[in-house]
Amino acid sequence: MKKWLLFLLCLLALLAFFLRRYVLALVFRLPLPRYRVRVASGLRIPTRDSLTLAADHYYPHTAERFPTVLIRSPYGRNVQAGVFGFLLAFFAHRFAERGYHVLVQDTRGRFDSDGEFEPYFPERADGLATLDWLQQQPWFNGVVGTWGPSYLGIVQWVIADSPLIKALVPSVTAARLYDIVFPDGAFDLGMALRWMALFRVLDRHKNAPLPLVPVWGALMLPQAELMIRPALRALPVIDDDIVTTKQRVSFYHTWLQHARPDDPLWQETLDAVDMNRVYAPVQFIGGWHDFFLRALLRDYQTLRAAGHRPHLIIGPWHHFSHMFTLFDSLEPGLRWFDTYLKGQNRLRKKPVRIYVMGARQWRELPDYPPPSTPLRFYLSGDQRLARQPADAPPDQYTYDPATPTPAVGGTQFYLFGGARNNRPLLRRRDVLRYTSQRLSAPLEIIGAVTLELYVKSSLPYTDFFGRLCDLYPDGRTINVCDGLFRIEPGKGQCQPDGSLRIEIDLWSTAYRFRKGHRIRLLVASGAHPRWARNLGSDDQIMSASFAAAQQTVFHDIAHPSALVLPLVN
Structure with a gap:
């Protein structure tokens, strides 16, 4: 037996x-494979400054001619590079066996490619050089699509104006980068440190034996987290790269030395993508809890305003949940390429597909955002959110950078981003909470959420942070969306009594608050390290000193602080 x-x-x-x-x-809901796949490994592609970039070519085993999908990555192009390379090889096979040439390339200075890795700066020239090389190949049919998430999406945008590019599928990424590095004008310290630590861990484990690839993949992010832990507490911020990696990281210093949005570095180089010159159809894929979300939606709306019809998918993902479930972008990417590279119309009837959290449903829409009605909940006394403003004394708290209010979940570049129980924040004295009555019927919102606050601080430089949450009947407080406003001289609307009126962009969401739940708002002065802690002075980068801020939040008839929700039918 x-x-x-x-x-x-x-x-x-x-x-x-x-x-x-x-x-x-x-x-993965894909068409059945049609071809066996062959791989030409270790190709060398010349750059315009006489270096070479390593690439692998996946192609169908047939004499037919097919379009090309270009994927350029700093995380490794094959299994020898580790788990990310393994995933790219997997996806390349899926495209190739359905009738595509796929070129997967290590970007400059990464793995088997020549040169030094300096993010963003050489990517346009190297991408265009790769397109030049493609045109010289006998198997090339003149049509290219680009695919990939995060940095793999950034390198798509920098060559998007090439006439060879006929379709783009950028996911959890953006064309303009200042708002990624300095969201709301505050440095995303967590993203910068985790990214540099991730590269160190990837380099440490490259060329690992195949059986160990999943093991190192599982340990990669925890290792990076251990590396950055001392730097999260260290000052000044300018030295945190050395604390993390024991050496100077050039791109980290480049960012910090050009911290203003009007700096030529951003205007002429890192944010220089001209969306008016992008004519290829674009399929956007984003996540409601991804730190690229706001910039991705701006890119989508820029193309819509220019008369294009991009498609948009937004799921319930944060950055790492999407990175490890890239399969969510495989089927729509293949559908997009079949339509625009092969002339097969496989598009959805409606161009927008979004996941409504809370309802746990996907919705298809003709555009984003859909029509909505502003619904105001006013901050009131006794920690309440009310439908009408009322007189109540202000709330006060002390924000101390020595023990900064931590980031919990949300739009962090972090393994544990996304929707989380906010109990750790509710225990703190530097976090205010305001809660509505129980909802007698479901309430659904889709679009941008805003927090209008009347505030005062003992310091001229400080932050105010707002977070929309869903209070479950069992007591869990789950974050929906959030944002921060950085106060400095000249920012905010000064009121006759010396207070400031500020509007905090809590980003966008699609969420249904269920019957019996409550709407909860958290107000604080930080979410470190998602936004680097405010030190209370005009020097946030070089200074190792800081001051505590006495914060006041007003909510009365003269100061009608309110949470504004985009209510949909």
């Missing part, structure tokens, strides 16, 4: 091996 069972298991394993491509097609 045992022999028969063993024989049956071996037979099933053998069958699964031979049918694996068809099983994967069913799992």
